[in-house]
Structures are given as structure tokens and as C-alpha cells.
Amino acid sequence: MRAVGLMQFAVERGMSATLDEVAPRHPELRPAHLRLFRYGPPDGARITELAARSGMTKQSMHELVGHLERHGYLHREPDPADSRALRVRLTDRGDELQRQLRAASARVHLRWLDGLGPERFAVLWAALGELGGRDDPPPDPAALAREIADAELPATPATPA
């Protein structure tokens, strides 16, 4: 076993853990749809933009968006500034899905952080950034915990009195 193979096992575990947490509430979500949410919220973006940042063709993204639209997660609305373009809008259900996804990935992240300890996790994070050609700062654990708590609430983001 070499480094790439070993890393694949870890990725597979993290991916399926994330999907498994969301699956009971959103069984229509297929693995490929995660790419829609991997680079920030898709709300307000055009199909072409989403395709470009996910590294796929607009035809393929068209199918993914169509599936999510058929299942009530989003709808397409015309762009007032460019009548060729359509903007993706998350419905309430889509927003709920997005929060669930973020919470699930935060849970996995915190589980890994807890399992490795802060020092080793910091080394892992920096190494992955270098190997993956990215320079993201590690997210704040407190912020992740807040996201997890927020996802428990069904709808309104306003704090109860």
C-alpha cells in the first residue's frame, strides 16, 4: 500500500459517513450532488458557473440540477441582467439540505480532529493542503459546533426568545 491508496481509504470513509448522515432525511440525494455544494452554496449561481467550478461540463451539471429541481431542492429563475441565463435558487428544502450537509461534514471533521488530537491534525491539514495544491485555513471548531447545532433547528434561523 502506498500513500495514495491509503488516502483513498480515509476519503471513502469520510465520504460515506457524510452521506450516511444525510441519507435518512434526503434519500434522493445522490453522491454526485455533493459536488454542487463542495465549493460554497450554489444559491444564485448559473449552471455554467456551477459546472466550471466543479470541473465538469454544463450538460452534466444540467442533469444534476434537473434532478435536484425535480425533487424540490431548488428551482431555476431567470436572470434579470441576462435573459440567456438562469439562476439556481435553493428552496426551503434545499436550504435545509445544505445545512444538513454542512453539519454532517463538520461532524466528520470534528471526529477526525478529536481522534488525532490537535497537533497531529494540524500536521495532517497542512500536508493535505500542500499535496492538494490548496491553502485553506483550518476551520474553527467552535464555528463547526455552531453549524451542527443550527442544523438541528427545522427552519427559522432566528434564535427563540
Added chain:
Amino acid sequence: MRAVGLMQFAVERGMSATLDEVAPRHPELRPAHLRLFRYGPPDGARITELAARSGMTKQSMHELVGHLERHGYLHREPDPADSRALRVRLTDRGDELQRQLRAASARVHLRWLDGLGPERFAVLWAALGELGGRDDPPPDPAALAREIADAELPATPATPA
């Protein structure tokens, strides 16, 4: 970006680097075929065994093996001990492909080791093993270098006089 997402970028880089190194000489090799070689050499194994250790159905493995057979990388031969079963045998070309694959993954491994340095790489390796639920010892760099050198030779493993 969370840990799983970050790790995916690194995996994608490592995977495509491995495939790109082999592609010029073996353009018929599709990404899915890597799973055949990920758990040791497939030589002598049965379809059902290969499917089980790759975590897929025997029907799916049947297609992958069929593709490699059509392109001359292997053939099926009857198992003398069980006339229901067939054993996969690598041809000379298949053996050459296998050595190329091992060399390519060794090159990526050494590149990562060199980029991170021994200490950080050791932490990365141990962390990935824990997160992936595996306990593989890190391969010896000298052995990897030897594999890379061996893959340069076209056929005979005998050392020239």
C-alpha cells in the same frame, strides 16, 4: 473547506498523476481497472475473489476483466482443482502494465515524501492509517526506488551480465 474535502483534492491529484504516467503506454487502461491492482497482484485469482476484495459484484468485475482480456493484458484459464472456476493469468503485457503501475504509484509516493519531509510524512501516514482503519507499515523508500528502476527494463527480470 473541511478535512474530507481537502483530502479529496490530494487524492485526485495523486490518482491522476498515477494514471497520467501509465496512460501513454497503456491508453486502454480505464480508471476503474486500478481497483484490480489495488490489493496485490491479480495473477492467479478468480473473478469472485477479485470482486470480493475490491468490494464490487462479480458481474462488474467480469466486465473489467473482460476488457483487460480483450486488450491482451490477461487471459482466463481453467482451475484444475475446481472446474467451475477460472483463474486470471497476466500475460507478458499485463505483467508489464503491473510493473508500470507500481512504479507510477511509487513515484507519487516518493514525491510526496520528498515534498513533506520524513517527519511530517510519517505523521501523515499514521493519521491516514487511523482514519482509514488500516494498519499498513510505510513502504521502504529504497524498495520503491528499486521498483521504479525495474519498470524501466522492458521484459526480462534477470540482471544483465
Added chain:
DNA sequence: CTCCTCCGTCAGGCTTCCTGACGAATGGAC
């Protein structure tokens, strides 16, 4: 107005998996 570019979409195809069903061979129960 003309032409080139970009938008989303339709059509068709390939790859990579799946489930279901089948004939042939195995091997244990009796």
C-alpha cells in the same frame, strides 16, 4: 445589421456500477 460568443438544452453515447436469472459444477446429507 452582421457576426461571433455565450447561455441553457436536447440527443446520443460510453463507462461503471447494480440486480436478476441462468446452466454447470461442487460437495455435503442421507
Added chain:
DNA sequence: GTCCATTCGTCAGGAAGCCTGACGGAGGAG
């Protein structure tokens, strides 16, 4: 020795996830 459940590889069909090519409609520069 004869059943019979199990296992072997395989065929058939289909879903998912990507691709290329082509198109009509709209934008924008000249």
C-alpha cells in the same frame, strides 16, 4: 449413489454519471 443447496462464471437489462456534438435564443462589438 442420489438429492440438493451452494458457488462458479456469465448473459441480460438498467440506473447513474459523465462525455461530445448540435441547436435556438440572446448579448455585444464593429
